[in-house]
Amino acid sequence: MGDLVTEEVLEREALPSDGGDNLLRPQRMADFVGQRKVVDNLSLFIQAAKSRGETMDHVLFSGMPGLGKTTLAHLIADELGVNMHAASGPMLEKPGDLVGILTRLEPGAVLFIDEIHRLPRSAEEFLYSAMEDFYLDVVLEPGIQSRSVRLSLQKFTLVGATTREGLLTAPFRARFGVLERLDPYPECELAEIVLRSAVRLGVGIDEVACNLVAARSRGTPRIANRILRRLRDVAEVKGRGRISVAVAEEGLRMLGIDAYGLTEMDRRILRCIAEHDGAAGLKTVAVAVGEEEDTIEDTYEPHLIRQGLLRKTPRGRVITDRGREAAAA
Ligand SMILES: Nc1ncnc2c1ncn2[C@@H]1O[C@H](COP(=O)(O)OP(=O)(O)OP(=O)(O)O)[C@@H](O)[C@H]1O
Ligand SMILES: [Mg+2]
CATH class of the missing domain: 3.40.50.300 (P-loop containing nucleotide triphosphate hydrolases)
Structure with missing residues (x-):
């Protein structure tokens, strides 16, 4: 099995390993969840x-x-x-x-x-x-x-x-x-998307595992589907082909996705701000973590802000107490 790379899960473009997003794309308005x-x-x-x-x-x-x-x-x-x-x-x-x-x-x-x-x-x-x-x-x-x-x-x-x-x-x-x-999806809708996608991918998944994936997907169907595909790999190797809670937990750990739904890059962003006395400009963060400013703003920050881990202020990005906890986890 190939390495599980965290950042892949948030990637915007279709990944070669995914066979594109197309297989899982709803084909009719009625199949579009939420x-x-x-x-x-x-x-x-x-x-x-x-x-x-x-x-x-x-x-x-x-x-x-x-x-x-x-x-x-x-x-x-x-x-x-x-x-x-x-x-x-x-x-x-x-x-x-x-x-x-x-x-x-x-x-x-x-x-x-x-x-x-x-x-x-x-x-x-x-x-x-x-x-x-x-x-x-x-x-x-x-x-x-x-x-x-x-x-x-x-x-x-x-x-x-x-x-x-x-x-x-x-x-x-x-x-x-x-x-x-379009707003981020509630977990119940993401769980429905995960379940449908599992059927399309031909992999079994336990309900609790399904909810776990939903909870870690940052309100985003694409991320839910990406995680699901990686868990299918884990299930094939270690779970007799079914995504149990144990398989889901192990896969999420391998992906570096924590209980807050954060990836390694999110934690690096938070740590960077924490190390700058709790406030830093976007430019500083971008240079420190080696990611483009746009990507940080579009892909990483919305979730960090929604989770109350980070705030945008005139002083720059400010980390909250909860953010410090998440960074240390
Ligand atoms: N409501 C939904 N129900 C089921 N699956 C969905 C839903 N929304 C998105 N998806 C799945 O998530 C994937 C990503 O969706 P899509 O490519 O439409 O996002 P996007 O908003 O265009 O993203 P980007 O801004 O990155 O272009 C789709 O391939 C589809 O499988
Ligand atoms: Mg798009």
């Missing part, structure tokens, strides 16, 4: 758009990594019965990239732009007319006598996803008719 309000709203808008024979309004999803934004974008396209084209903010560097994509969309298609807060400003402004009135003004010859042509586009639905809604400009946000925020 986020009731979001799912109900979307289902209603989808139904309304379909019955009027119109394209659906543009949708913006925000929320921490791994809560299901990409999954929901796929489900919207599926339910609308249209194709989905996926792009990601940082990939669309030149406005020309976007022109190519927009002009090739089939009528009613869904254009999914992940990490939409990282779309360059020039591309963003370009999208305004496309989103509002379905046309693009393309400048042919920049300069004093600049010439531009107006390209009309097929109607489409833009679905944007962001882990940082705050970074979107107000005019951009205003162009989305549907704004939905």
Whole structure:
């Protein structure tokens, strides 16, 4: 059995060892666990758009990594019965990239732009007319006598996803008719996701083990699924193929995930702050633990803050008493 690497569990991209997230991705809206309000709203808008024979309004999803934004974008396209084209903010560097994509969309298609807060400003402004009135003004010859042509586009639905809604400009946000925020999942819903995933992976799991995984997954389905896959490995080697509580406990220990749901990196972040007299700036923390500032903010801190282990203050990141306990554990 290969080494169990803690940080893998929080990794955003699909891992080679995972065979992607796709096997475990809900295939129908009805299979999507939790986020009731979001799912109900979307289902209603989808139904309304379909019955009027119109394209659906543009949708913006925000929320921490791994809560299901990409999954929901796929489900919207599926339910609308249209194709989905996926792009990601940082990939669309030149406005020309976007022109190519927009002009090739089939009528009613869904254009999914992940990490939409990282779309360059020039591309963003370009999208305004496309989103509002379905046309693009393309400048042919920049300069004093600049010439531009107006390209009309097929109607489409833009679905944007962001882990940082705050970074979107107000005019951009205003162009989305549907704004939905995904929140971390309660443990009971995560337990349901773990159970379903275990069935799909063909591995048995005890109820108590299922709840244990749910409790350690930071409210995040992707993390729950990652942990489950690693536990399946442990079960195959040491547990006669079934994930018992003993297997789950041993696997979590091997992954370095503690009772607070913290990984080694979380503990390093906390220790770093503790060593700086309990308060440190994000930059300092990033350098000390050798991780990017964005990753610390998006991936690690939300859980630390929710658990009351760390606070963001004008003085920087401040560790709480509970945080000191967790760091020492
Ligand atoms: N509500 C859910 N029910 C069941 N499984 C889910 C749910 N939400 C997410 N998942 C699972 O978690 C995985 C991660 O979800 P997804 O890729 O949609 O997250 P994301 O919000 O797009 O994350 P990122 O911000 O990192 O792109 C999916 O492959 C799916 O298996
Ligand atoms: Mg995604």
